[in-house]
Every structure is written in C-alpha cells, then in structure tokens.
Amino acid sequence: MEHLPDHLLSGYRNFMGGRYSTETKRYRELAATGQKPMTMVIACCDSRAAPETIFDSGPGELFVVRNVANLVPPYQPDGGHHSTSAALEFAVQSLKVKHIVVLGHGRCGGIQAALDPGAEPLSPGDFIGKWMSMVAPAADIVANNSMMTVGERQTALERISIRFSIANLRTFPCVKILEDKGRLSLHGAWFDISTGELWAMNRQSGDFERPGNG
Incomplete structure (x- = not known):
C-alpha cells in the first residue's frame, strides 16, 4: 500500500x-x-522560495508562515478565520520573536494574478482573486503604467506588496506596541529566483538594496 x-x-x-x-x-x-526562534518569516507558498533554504536555517531557527504572495491582512478581529493573523499572534505573543521578515520573490504567481484581474478564476470560489484584492489599489496603478515593461510592473508590485504587508503588520496592536518599545523589528526582503540575489528593504527609505555580502 x-x-x-x-x-x-x-x-x-x-x-x-x-x-x-x-x-x-x-x-x-x-x-x-520547545521552540524559541528569534525570527518570524512571512513568505509565499511558492515552492521555489522556501525561507529555510534561502537563509540556510537549521531546526528551530525560523518560525515560518506561508501564504499566496506573502501578504499580511490588516488587523481584523471580526470572528472570522484568519490563518496568517493567528500565526502572527502566536509568534509575537507566545514565542516573543524579535524580528518579523516579509519575504517576497520574483515571478510570483499571486502578484501576476493581481496585475491581471480580468483573468478567468481558477475555481468558482476565486479564492486567489479575493485574497489578492488586498493589493488591488496598488495593482491598478502599476498595471496601468505604460512606461514600464511587463517584467518591471511585476517586480514593482512584488516589492510594493512587501511594504504594504509591513504597514498592515503595524495595524496589529501587539506589533505596534513592541516595535515602538524597540523590542520588535520589521523587515522586508525580496528574493530573485533566477539569480539567487536577495534584496533587503531599507527601513528608512523603503528602497530595496543589496546587502553588503550579497
């Protein structure tokens, strides 16, 4: 069997x-x-962008939650089922992580779907479409920029969505309070599947830059 x-x-x-x-x-x-990871990583489901592989992490070092396009929804205590929010709550309140990293990547299928909202849904439920609607305002602006190529629009929205998710992290009271006290730091990163390059978000400017040892 x-x-x-x-x-x-x-x-x-x-x-x-x-x-x-x-x-x-x-x-x-x-x-x-028990586990005592210092870092939570919010990453995409994409099989090509596994955080444990990218950061060469051992057992117990990273607390990872993965969803389509590594999105963080806003704080919404409405009685619904919120998987990413539940994982965030556990990481911050129970594990007491010191860092949260939103890790995006190139050639993201979820971002591609957001840039093409008119595409046929994969199922009647259109779960991907509804999930990606969180970045619809930014997607509309990027998609209508005729000065950019298709690839540039894709990369732009991948990086914008990381900043979007970090902004949403700050809508969670437990995150905002700890960050203001200097006990929690938020980070953004973008991984290029084709080259292996890692780009880190400058926490002051929001620009994505290559780390010194990249």
Whole structure:
C-alpha cells in the first residue's frame, strides 16, 4: 500500500540518514524544551522560495508562515478565520520573536494574478482573486503604467506588496506596541529566483538594496 509518494519517502530517508543524524541532539533539545526562534518569516507558498533554504536555517531557527504572495491582512478581529493573523499572534505573543521578515520573490504567481484581474478564476470560489484584492489599489496603478515593461510592473508590485504587508503588520496592536518599545523589528526582503540575489528593504527609505555580502 502506498502511503506517501515515492519521492517524499526517498527524501525522508535521506533526511534521516543525513541532516537528522548529524543534528539529533538539536532535535531532541527542541522536543524537550520547545521552540524559541528569534525570527518570524512571512513568505509565499511558492515552492521555489522556501525561507529555510534561502537563509540556510537549521531546526528551530525560523518560525515560518506561508501564504499566496506573502501578504499580511490588516488587523481584523471580526470572528472570522484568519490563518496568517493567528500565526502572527502566536509568534509575537507566545514565542516573543524579535524580528518579523516579509519575504517576497520574483515571478510570483499571486502578484501576476493581481496585475491581471480580468483573468478567468481558477475555481468558482476565486479564492486567489479575493485574497489578492488586498493589493488591488496598488495593482491598478502599476498595471496601468505604460512606461514600464511587463517584467518591471511585476517586480514593482512584488516589492510594493512587501511594504504594504509591513504597514498592515503595524495595524496589529501587539506589533505596534513592541516595535515602538524597540523590542520588535520589521523587515522586508525580496528574493530573485533566477539569480539567487536577495534584496533587503531599507527601513528608512523603503528602497530595496543589496546587502553588503550579497
């Protein structure tokens, strides 16, 4: 009986014989004492932009939440189901992370969908369309800029949406209070899948710049 796809089982065997065997003590410590990551990363679901891989992180080092286009919705305590907000609440209030990084990436499918709102929905529910409507005002402005190429518009909105998500993070009282006290810092980053380049957002100007060792 096939319980999991063969490639997953093969990968698991490699993990147990490789990384787990060399980090067994670390995993057992984490199991016994719990996780205490200093950094939360809000990233995209895209399989090409995994934060743990990009930042070469070990077990217990990053608390990661992934959604379509790495968006953070505004603070909205309305009784609905809010996955990203729940993860944020846990990271800040329980784990007491010191940093939150919104990590975007090039060639993001969610951003592409936002730039083409007239495209046929993937399903009657149009969950992607509704989710990406959070950046619709910016998407409309960028999409109608005839001075930019298609690729430039894509990159522009990918980076604008990171700044948008950081602004939304500050609508959460727990985030704003801790940031004002200097106990929590917010960061933006953008990863280029094709070149491996990482661009970090300047926290004063909002510009995206290459870190010194990039």
